[in-house]
Amino acid sequence: MLQGFVGVSIISIFAAVNNMYLMDNVFRINLILKEKGMTQTGLAEKIGISRVGLSKSIKGNTTIATLRKISTALDVPITDLFAAPAAGTINCPQCGTEIKLTAEKV
Numbered sequence: 001m002l003q004g005f006v007g008v009s010i011i012s013i014f015a016a017v018n019n020m021y022l023m024d025n026v027f028r029i030n031l032i033l034k035e036k037g038m039t040q041t042g043l044a045e046k047i048g049i050s051r052v053g054l055s056k057s058i059k060g061n062t063t064i065a066t067l068r069k070i071s072t073a074l075d076v077p078i079t080d081l082f083a084a085p086a087a088g089t090i091n092c093p094q095c096g097t098e099i100k101l102t103a104e105k106v
Contacts, residue, residue: 001093028083029058046073 033043044054047069057066071078088101 027058027060027081029070029074029081032076032080034073037076043070043073 029043030040033040040054040058041051044051047054047066049057049066051071054070056062057070067078067081071081074081089098090096090101
């Protein structure tokens, strides 16, 4: 546990910081499946959901619990399921809009 975050899992903190509650993230699940020589059908069977349910999860309609199952089944950290954000950008935690950051010397 992180000090000061008693009772809050690191997954919950990661989810909040990375806007996972809006679930509009870009996932790398299909890329990881290809790298591991697996199919969506095989992964769906392994985690106990339908292929259609997995497809919806991959498209962004998912839960943290499903992401945990996927990361465990693929033997990767949950953070590997997410595409890296473009350098110099962040997403608004309220609406998900991408915000480009620039630095100026003053």
